[in-house]
Amino acid sequence: MKIGELEIERPVILAPMEDVTDRAFRQLCKRHGADIVYTEFISAEALRRGVEKSLRKLKTDPIERPFAIQIFGNTIESMVEAAVIAEEYHPDYLDINFGCPTKKVAGKGAGAALLREPEKMAQISEAVVKAVKIPVTAKTRIGWDFDSINILDVLPRLEDAGIQALALHGRTRSQMYKGKADWSWIRATKERARIPIIANGDIWSADDAVAMFAETGADGVMIGRGSIGNPFIFEEAKALLTTGKPLPLPDFRHRIAAAIEHLQLSVQFKGEKYGVLEMRRHYSTYLKGLPMVSRVRNKLVREESWELVIELLLAYQQECEGYARDGKIHVGGEYLNDHSEKLILNY
Ligand SMILES: Cc1cc2nc3c(=O)[nH]c(=O)nc-3n(C[C@H](O)[C@H](O)[C@H](O)COP(=O)(O)O)c2cc1C
Known part of the structure; x- marks a missing residue:
C-alpha cells in the first residue's frame, strides 16, 4: 500500500478511537x-479555537511513525484551518473523519x-x-442507512478531490456498531478504486485479518475494538499474514504484562492522576476470562x-500461577463473550 512516500505491504493498522x-x-x-x-479524532473547531485538550491530542512521539492525525468538522473553513495546524505536527498523513455516527458529531x-x-x-x-x-x-462508512448506501458514488468524488486512500468501515451510519460489517x-x-482501500469492521482475530484481505482484496486492514485489551492482535495478524502460521495466543502473563505496560505509558503521558483514572476502563478487557x-x-x-x-496486578499474576499449577485455570466461564473467546488462555 502506498500513501505518498509511505509504502507498506499489507499493513495492519490501528483504527482511530476516541478515548482509546x-x-x-x-x-x-x-x-x-x-x-x-x-490519533483519536480531533475537532477542527476546537483546534482553530486553540482548545488545550484538543491540541494535546496532536502530540506524538517518533516511535509512533508512521502515524496519521484524524480531524473532523462540518465546515470547509474550520477543516482547512485545522489541517494546517495538524500539519505542523508532521503526521505521515492527515485523515478526515467522514464516518462518526454519534450525535455530538454526525x-x-x-x-x-x-x-x-x-x-x-x-x-x-x-x-x-x-x-x-x-x-x-x-475514513467513512458505506452509507447513511440501508436505503442510501452510496459509497460507490462517494468514492470517485473523493478520488477526484485528491484523497490518497480510503479507510472503509463496512457498516452504515444507522447501524452504529450493531449487526455485522458487510x-x-x-x-x-x-474493485472500483484508483486509490488504496483500507478495510475495516469486525476484525477480532488474526484469522479475521487474513480473511478480510482475502475477501475484500483490500490494500490494508484496520482494527479497532479487537485491539482493546488485546494489542497482541497486530503481531498475531502480521505473523499469520507473512508466515501462514499462527502465533501462540497470549497467556495471563502476557496479558498482565501488557496491562502494566499500558498503565506505565498512560502515567508517563498523562501523569499519575489521569493516567491511573483512564486505565480503569481497560482492566476488564486485559483480564477477561481469568479466574x-x-x-x-x-x-x-x-x-x-x-x-x-x-502491585495488585503482580499479586494477581501470582494467584494465576497457582491456578495454572493446580490445573484450575480453564477456558470458558461467565466473563467470556464472543470477543474474549478469541483471547482465550493458552497453555
Ligand atoms: C470507542 C470507539 C471510538 C471510536 N472513535 C473513532 C474516531 O475517533 N474516529 C473514527 O474514524 N472512528 C472511530 N471509531 C470507529 C473505529 O475506528 C472503527 O471504524 C469501528 O470501531 C469499526 O472497526 P472495528 O470493528 O475493528 O472496531 C471508534 C470506535 C470505537 C469503538
Missing part, C-alpha cells in the same frame, strides 16, 4: 506490531452526516488537500497510586 487511541495505547500497539496508528453535520452531502464531502476534501503538503486520506461492500469499493477476576478488578478500579495498581 491516545499516545499510550498507540505506542503499546506499535510495540506489538501495528504498522500505522491513528448530529452537527460532521462525520457520517457528510455521507448525505457527498458534494460538501468532496469540497471539504479538496480544500483540505489543497491546504497542506502532506497526503490526505479519508465486507462485500468493501470488496465492491476496492476470580471480579475481585481484583474491583480493587484495581479503586486504587489511585500507579505503583499499588502494579
